[in-house]
Amino acid sequence: MRIVQIVPxxxxxxxxxxxxxxxxxxxxxxxxxxxxxxxxxxxPLMPGxxxxxxxxxxxYGAVSLYLGYQSAAFRSMPHWLRRAFDxxxxxxxxxKRAGSTRATGLEGLTLSMLEGENGGQRDELERLxxxxxxxxxxxxxxxxxxxxxxxxxRLKQELNARVGCFLQDEDTWVNAMxxxxxxxxxxxxxxxxxxxxxxxxxxxHYAERMQPLMQIPDSKLQIVHNGIDTSAFTPxxxxxxxxxxxxxxxxxxxxxxxxLVDAFILLKQDPRFAALQLRALGxxxxxxxxxxxxLRAKLLxxxxxxxxxxxxxxDRPVRAGFLKGLTLMSVPAxxxxxxxxxxxxxxxxxxxxxxxxxxxxxxxxxxxxxxxxYEPNDAPTLAAALASLLSDPDRCQTLGxxxxxxxxxxxTMNTMAAKTAAAYETIGAST
Numbered sequence: 001m002r003i004v005q006i007v008p009x010x011x012x013x014x015x016x017x018x019x020x021x022x023x024x025x026x027x028x029x030x031x032x033x034x035x036x037x038x039x040x041x042x043x044p045l046m047p048g049x050x051x052x053x054x055x056x057x058x059x060y061g062a063v064s065l066y067l068g069y070q071s072a073a074f075r076s077m078p079h080w081l082r083r084a085f086d087x088x089x090x091x092x093x094x095x096k097r098a099g100s101t102r103a104t105g106l107e108g109l110t111l112s113m114l115e116g117e118n119g120g121q122r123d124e125l126e127r128l129x130x131x132x133x134x135x136x137x138x139x140x141x142x143x144x145x146x147x148x149x150x151x152x153x154r155l156k157q158e159l160n161a162r163v164g165c166f167l168q169d170e171d172t173w174v175n176a177m178x179x180x181x182x183x184x185x186x187x188x189x190x191x192x193x194x195x196x197x198x199x200x201x202x203x204x205h206y207a208e209r210m211q212p213l214m215q216i217p218d219s220k221l222q223i224v225h226n227g228i229d230t231s232a233f234t235p236x237x238x239x240x241x242x243x244x245x246x247x248x249x250x251x252x253x254x255x256x257x258x259x260l261v262d263a264f265i266l267l268k269q270d271p272r273f274a275a276l277q278l279r280a281l282g283x284x285x286x287x288x289x290x291x292x293x294x295l296r297a298k299l300l301x302x303x304x305x306x307x308x309x310x311x312x313x314x315d316r317p318v319r320a321g322f323l324k325g326l327t328l329m330s331v332p333a334x335x336x337x338x339x340x341x342x343x344x345x346x347x348x349x350x351x352x353x354x355x356x357x358x359x360x361x362x363x364x365x366x367x368x369x370x371x372x373x374y375e376p377n378d379a380p381t382l383a384a385a386l387a388s389l390l391s392d393p394d395r396c397q398t399l400g401x402x403x404x405x406x407x408x409x410x411x412t413m414n415t416m417a418a419k420t421a422a423a424y425e426t427i428g429a430s431t
Contacts, residue, residue, distance in 0.1 A: 001424060002035040004138040006148060009043035009058065014250035014283035015314050017341030018168055019046040021202070021226050021416075022144050026052045028227065028417025037136055039128075041148070049316055056135075059128045060113075060121065103173045107181040110173070114188040116150030125151060129158045140424050143196075146170045146214065150188075152195035162427050164420075167201040167210050168338045172254070190215045197427050200224045200420060203360035206338035222423045225367075227416030228344045230408050232316055235350030235400070236324035242275035243390055246326035246351070248319065248342040249333075251284045251310060253291050256332030256356075261295045262379035263332075263386060265302050273390060278308040281322050323349035327396065328389055330354040332382055336361055343371070344411050347403030352396055354385050367410065370403020 007022045022038070023045070029036045030053065038045065039056035103110065112119035117126075128151070132138060141155050143165040152163045174185045193199070193214045200222055201207035207223050210216065245264060249255045257280060267273045284292060292310060299305040311322070323329070329346040336359020343353050343364050353371035355361035365371045374385035389396050 001139045001421065002037075002136065003029060003140040003142060003424075004037045004039055004056070004132060004136055005142045005144065006039045006041060006151065007045065007144045008148070009040040009045050011043040012047040012283075013285050014252075014288075015248065015281070015319075015342070016046055017226070017249075017339070018144060018166070020049060020228075020341055021166070021168070023049045023052060024226075024228055024413035025142075025417055025420060027229065028413035028415075029421060031414060032417055032421060034421060037138070039132075047315065056131070059131075060124050103176040104178055107177045107179075110147065110177065111181065111184055111188060113147065114150040114185060114192060116152070116192070117154050119150060125154055129154050133159055140164065142166070142420075146189055146193075146199070146210075147173060149192040149196055152192060156195060162197050162424055163195065164198040164200060164424065165196050167199050167206055169206075171209065171213075172335070172337075186213050189213070193220075196220065198222055198423055200423070202226050202339040203363050205360040205363050209338075222419070224416055224419045224423070225364075225411060226339050226341050226344060227411050227413040228341070228348060228407070229413050230348050230411075233320050233323060233345055233348035235404065239327055239393065239396075240277075240325050242277055243273070243327040244277045244279055244325055245386060246322065246329045246346075247278075247280040247282070247331055248314075248322070248329060248346065249282045249331045250288070251280055251282050251292060252288045254334055256334050256377070258291065258295060259332040259334070259377065259379050259382060260330055261298065261308070263330075263383040264308070265299070265304060266379060266383040267386060267390075268302075268304055268307070270387065273387065276307070276390070279311065279322065279326070280309070281311045281314050281319065283312060283314050319345060320349070323351055326351045328352055328354055328386060330382065330386065332356050332377055333358065333361075334377065335359065340364060343368075344407050347371075347400070348407045350400040350404045352389060352399035352403060354382070354389065356382075368403045368406040370399055370406060372399070 005022055005026055010016045010019055026036045026038050037054045037056055038052040040058045041060045044058060138161050140162045146165055146167055147170055149165055156163050174182050193216055199216055199220055201210055202225060204223055207221055247257060247260050251257050264278045268276050299308050323346055329351050331342055339360050346353050347368055347370040355373055356377035357373040357375040362373050365373055372385060374381050
């Protein structure tokens, strides 16, 4: 099959598990003989990952998209001049801009994108469709998330292609919007769902959450768990001494970094864990800097700042080395997540995970036997859960080994790609 994956780029500001999943899927599909193209939207692809062999130009450039939505004068400019605002330096500036990855303030633009050809970006949609029909003529168009389903009707209409869509953490964006915007967004997404042939929720939990919100029939749902390139992540030679608690994700409030820091401070007050270290990796935006400043101040006041590191680089080789140096890993996301790709990377490295009993975390841990869950999601409870494993190295090793075996068996990028391709082939056979 000739497949185009339409992927929102982040420009590399932070660890984006959806971006990593999309690039892993492209690599897995290509290894199985499919002709795969990756088309970035808004910003360039996340750097530091193995680049896809065939990459389309960036469409819906973030700078011109935002200015065009805000300004009628900008919309009246010649097309070539508007496109100039999406040159590489301007897109790099957009990556660093506070609010560029925040739903509040972008509610109207989100709804306009969901409107597709009836929204304010019709010209760019037609340019995208024309480019694909001229240069690629895909059999399948695979959307990275349901916030892109406004594209689906025109893509199917003009390309006569099968259209599929991952489902992962759209609710995080939609429900963060102000006022009545979430209700309007869910109604639009439910209306547009009829234009998509197949939805691929990344966990059973998220399928059960999204199906009623988007009114998706059972026949259009195919659960496909995330997968990684397991060859990139290997265990360290020996457990670190002193022990190290790790965090791998965007360093922000929503993903619970402060909960982990507070748990770390509590743990170090126990003489058994006085030498414990904390390392956080995953990048941040300008919106996250106040949190990081507050956490450093809290650690300084506790006399523990020298025992904690907040690391900026997070490309795949850096992540692999980082994980080898951990004892345990925890990302205590406040509301849970649809999956949590970082769990797979940690387990592939033989590092157990300690996650709140929220979202899909219990599902992933049950499937991998590679960690434990705790509740409620607060610092004292997390500290107790971490202490139970830190004080039992044999159990840590058993969980790490079980998790690594399960990831290598069930959560590879090739397994993810095979299930996705098989689902598309079924659609082709039935039409």
